[in-house]
Amino acid sequence: xxKATILVVDDDPDILTTTRVALERAGYExxxxxxxxxxxxxxxxxxxxxxLLDVMLPGENGYRVARAIREDEAAGxxxxxxxxxxxxxxxxxDEPDREQLFSDFAQPDRVVYKPFEFDDLLQQxxxxxxx
Amino acid sequence: MMDRGFILLxxxxxxxxxxxxxxxxRPSGFPPLLMALMAVALLSNIGLLLLPSQRLRSSLVVxxxxxxxxxxxxxxxxxxxxxxxxxFYLYFFVLFLAGIAENVRLIALSVLVVCVAYLALVARTxxxxxxxxxxxxxxxxxxxxxxxFYGYLVDRLRGERxxxxxxxxxxxxxxxxxxxxxxxxxxxxxxxxxxxxxEHQLRKFSRAVEQSSNLVMIIDGDDKIEFVNPPFExxxxxxxxxxxxxxxxxxxxxxxxxxxxxxxxxxxxxxxEWRGEIPLKQGxxxxxxxxxxxxxxxxxxxxxxxxTVIATDISERxxxxxxxxxxxxxxxxxxxxxxxxxxxxxxxxxxxxxxIKNAVSLVDPAAGADTNQQFLQMIKRGADRLNYIISxxxxxxxxxxxxxxxxxxxxxxxxxLSEIVEPFVSQAAASSIGLELAVPNGLPEMLVDAKRIEQVxxxxxxxxxxxxxGGGKIVVSADLDGGRVRVAVSDTGIGLSxxxxxxxxxxxxxxxNVLADRPAGTGLGLTICRxxxxxxxxxxxxxxxxxxxxxxxxxxxVASEHAAExxxxxxEVRTKFRAHPYFTILVIDMEQGSPPAGAKLSAGDFETLHNxxxxxxxxxxxxFCDQPWHxxxxxxxxxxxxxxxxxxxxxLASTLATNLFEVGGRGMASLxxxxxxxxxxDGEFGAGLIECAILKGERKEEDA
Numbered sequence: 001x002x003k004a005t006i007l008v009v010d011d012d013p014d015i016l017t018t019t020r021v022a023l024e025r026a027g028y029e030x031x032x033x034x035x036x037x038x039x040x041x042x043x044x045x046x047x048x049x050x051x052l053l054d055v056m057l058p059g060e061n062g063y064r065v066a067r068a069i070r071e072d073e074a075a076g077x078x079x080x081x082x083x084x085x086x087x088x089x090x091x092x093x094d095e096p097d098r099e100q101l102f103s104d105f106a107q108p109d110r111v112v113y114k115p116f117e118f119d120d121l122l123q124q125x126x127x128x129x130x131x
Numbered sequence: 132m133m134d135r136g137f138i139l140l141x142x143x144x145x146x147x148x149x150x151x152x153x154x155x156x157r158p159s160g161f162p163p164l165l166m167a168l169m170a171v172a173l174l175s176n177i178g179l180l181l182l183p184s185q186r187l188r189s190s191l192v193v194x195x196x197x198x199x200x201x202x203x204x205x206x207x208x209x210x211x212x213x214x215x216x217x218x219f220y221l222y223f224f225v226l227f228l229a230g231i232a233e234n235v236r237l238i239a240l241s242v243l244v245v246c247v248a249y250l251a252l253v254a255r256t257x258x259x260x261x262x263x264x265x266x267x268x269x270x271x272x273x274x275x276x277x278x279x280f281y282g283y284l285v286d287r288l289r290g291e292r293x294x295x296x297x298x299x300x301x302x303x304x305x306x307x308x309x310x311x312x313x314x315x316x317x318x319x320x321x322x323x324x325x326x327x328x329x330e331h332q333l334r335k336f337s338r339a340v341e342q343s344s345n346l347v348m349i350i351d352g353d354d355k356i357e358f359v360n361p362p363f364e365x366x367x368x369x370x371x372x373x374x375x376x377x378x379x380x381x382x383x384x385x386x387x388x389x390x391x392x393x394x395x396x397x398x399x400x401x402x403x404e405w406r407g408e409i410p411l412k413q414g415x416x417x418x419x420x421x422x423x424x425x426x427x428x429x430x431x432x433x434x435x436x437x438x439t440v441i442a443t444d445i446s447e448r449x450x451x452x453x454x455x456x457x458x459x460x461x462x463x464x465x466x467x468x469x470x471x472x473x474x475x476x477x478x479x480x481x482x483x484x485x486x487i488k489n490a491v492s493l494v495d496p497a498a499g500a501d502t503n504q505q506f507l508q509m510i511k512r513g514a515d516r517l518n519y520i521i522s523x524x525x526x527x528x529x530x531x532x533x534x535x536x537x538x539x540x541x542x543x544x545x546x547x548l549s550e551i552v553e554p555f556v557s558q559a560a561a562s563s564i565g566l567e568l569a570v571p572n573g574l575p576e577m578l579v580d581a582k583r584i585e586q587v588x589x590x591x592x593x594x595x596x597x598x599x600x601g602g603g604k605i606v607v608s609a610d611l612d613g614g615r616v617r618v619a620v621s622d623t624g625i626g627l628s629x630x631x632x633x634x635x636x637x638x639x640x641x642x643x644n645v646l647a648d649r650p651a652g653t654g655l656g657l658t659i660c661r662x663x664x665x666x667x668x669x670x671x672x673x674x675x676x677x678x679x680x681x682x683x684x685x686x687x688x689v690a691s692e693h694a695a696e697x698x699x700x701x702x703e704v705r706t707k708f709r710a711h712p713y714f715t716i717l718v719i720d721m722e723q724g725s726p727p728a729g730a731k732l733s734a735g736d737f738e739t740l741h742n743x744x745x746x747x748x749x750x751x752x753x754x755f756c757d758q759p760w761h762x763x764x765x766x767x768x769x770x771x772x773x774x775x776x777x778x779x780x781x782x783l784a785s786t787l788a789t790n791l792f793e794v795g796g797r798g799m800a801s802l803x804x805x806x807x808x809x810x811x812x813d814g815e816f817g818a819g820l821i822e823c824a825i826l827k828g829e830r831k832e833e834d835a
Binding site: 012015017018021022025056114115 | 474477478481482483484485486487488489490492493505506509512513
């Protein structure tokens with residue numbers, strides 16, 4: 001069985017590094033990108049099995065990157081739907097309207113709030129990949 | 132006066148006379164002439180009986196009857212030839228005449244006629260010589276005298292009776308009149324009492340209306356203003372003479388909007404009740420707002436004859452409400468800003484926290500020391516970032532709450548900037564970026580808080596490094612510009628878009644494409660720099676072009692004689708502005724040295740600005756008016772001991788659009804607001820007086 005590939009997009013180098021190490025230890029192939037445009041390019045070229053996408057990114061933010069991926073899907077660029085998990089430090093759970101608005105816009109599969117537990121993140125990744 | 136009694140008496144007379152004559156002539160038989168005379172007399176009496184009583188009473192009829200009777204009796208005596216023995220009848224007849232005659236004159240006339248007739252008959256019957264016989268001569272005066280006397284008595288009696296009757300009637304009438312009069316009097320008295328009561332009431336009401344603090348107008352039946360009370364004139368500042376006799380639309384001439392007056396005018400025309408608020412004299416200070424209510428007045432018949440319009444001055448309420456609304460909006464905006472800020476801060480704190488947490492969970496005793504070392508480094512970095520952010524936040528909070536103090540001291544620009552740039556030299560070499568310091572010789576000393584300006588310049592240089600790729604160049608320069616030292620940090624880096632330039636000083640803003648790596652900064656650096664530069668009385672300016680680099684620059688005061696004074700004043704103004712973000716009563720004490728009033732006032736809810744730049748008034752005004760005080764500060768000037776102090780006042784009033792008071796104002800009577808009384812000789816200002824004036828919102832236009 002080939003290893004699943006996960007693309008991590010975050011502008012904080014330490015978060016990027018630690019997440020990469022944790023995913024590699026869990027047995028995934030990991031790609032990284034430091035901003036939105038880079039991330040979008042990596043998705044188009046490398047076709048990862050799952051994208052971990054930070055929301056607050058310089059330039060194109062995570063919502064817009066996710067939206068672009070979904071638009072590519074609608075245009076038939078990919079054979080299958082991309083699995084996207086959004087990272088965010090801004091907890092919108094007490095603003096359901098705004099959360100819904102962003103979620104309708106970006107259509108992520110999951111949203112994970114920073115700071116997060118690796119165990120929890122790995123569990124969510126496992127669930128998504130086994131779907 | 133002839134009436135039924137007379138006619139009855141005349142019947143008796145005719146019958147008695149006739150029967151006496153008949154008895155006299157019986158032996159020789161009835162002469163037919165006698166019979167005819169008697170019949171004529173009786174018929175005439177019947178004729179009189181048929182006459183209406185009005186006609187019966189006319190003296191013509193009476194005279195006719197008397198003459199007729201005299202004629203027929205005389206004729207009867209002649210016919211019977213018994214004339215000689217007739218004295219008795221004559222006497223009787225004369226009495227009768229006297230009895231019925233109207234007055235003595237008439238009696239005398241009648242008796243005279245009878246006497247003449249008698250004498251004529253005597254002369255004819257017995258010859259003229261008989262007339263002069265003693266018998267006839269005695270008879271006639273006697274007869275005449277008796278008749279007149281009798282007639283006089285009767286007349287008097289009748290007159291007396293008539294008088295008594297009349298008197299009685301008059302008395303009766305008088306009594307009746309008196310009764311009526313008494314009644315009328317009683318009524319009148321009650322009316323007077325009632326009228327007095329009403330007058331008293333009316334006086335009370337009219338005093339109440341005149342002294343009422345409410346505005347009262349009375350509109351007459353033709354919709355014209357008939358009366359306004361003194362408060363109306365005071366509050367609207369128009370004389371009664373100008374509006375009495377005009378329609379209510381006159382309010383539009385004193386600044387009331389047409390559409391606001393229209394419903395009031397309609398209510399007055401329709402004689403209906405109406406309540407509403409109308410603004411007058413809109414302008415600076417909020418104008419005058421009046422709450423009107425109209426009520427039609429009915430007369431005793433229930434008809435509406437006029438309309439009373441009462442208005443209450445609600446300006447204070449309206450202005451307070453308006454200020455409250457503005458304050459609310461501002462508070463809401465600030466709350467939004469704060470909420471965004473907190474959200475941004477928590478986001479910024481969570482990023483390093485996430486890195487720390489992630490790294491901690493990756494530290495593995497089983498792993499090699501190198502691997503673990505890498506994660507421990509990350510933890511340290513994250514902790515450092517958190518520390519920076521928190522320190523910056525504290526700095527910013529100090530600046531915003533006005534607690535940041537600027538301790539200015541003279542500093543030489545060259546060595547000062549050189550020291551700041553020094554630590555960056557190795558970094559510049561490592562990233563192959565040119566770092567240059569350009570400070571000409573002979574620059575004057577600057578008056579700055581060295582620690583704060585070092586913080587600013589370091590931050591700007593550090594930012595420049597982040598924005599500048601290898602091969603670029605960073606220049607730190609200083610030169611003299613408009614009497615101040617201009618310090619600039621420019622780079623040949625990536626520059627900022629126009630949109631980013633606007634946001635670059637906002638807290639937590641970080642230009643998106645500054646770096647490939649996450650900046651070590653906190654996003655608060657430029658915000659703090661800007662505030663520190665403000666603290667030195669200057670603006671942090673940015674010139675930038677995307678792709679061509681950026682230049683940040685600011686001006687610092689030169690350490691001249693008054694520079695320290697100016698910096699201190701600027702700081703004081705800014706600090707006071709920040710300390711009272713919503714509403715301020717500011718006392719500007721132009722008197723240098725001892726500010727007794729200032730000290731006293733600042734003990735209350737006042738702020739005092741003293742040591743105002745006496746020698747740099749224009750500069751002081753620039754600094755003062757630069758702050759966005761608008762509409763939320765009341766300035767009290769404690770004397771303006773300078774020439775042309777009115778310029779100061781005018782500038783403050785027009786630029787700040789605020790309420791301005793001057794207390795004292797030595798030698799500047801035209802600018803006094805409270806008058807000399809507010810500045811007693813012992814030099815103690817009445818804080819209470821100033822407070823009073825402020826609370827009352829007194830505002831004089833004389834300086835406008």
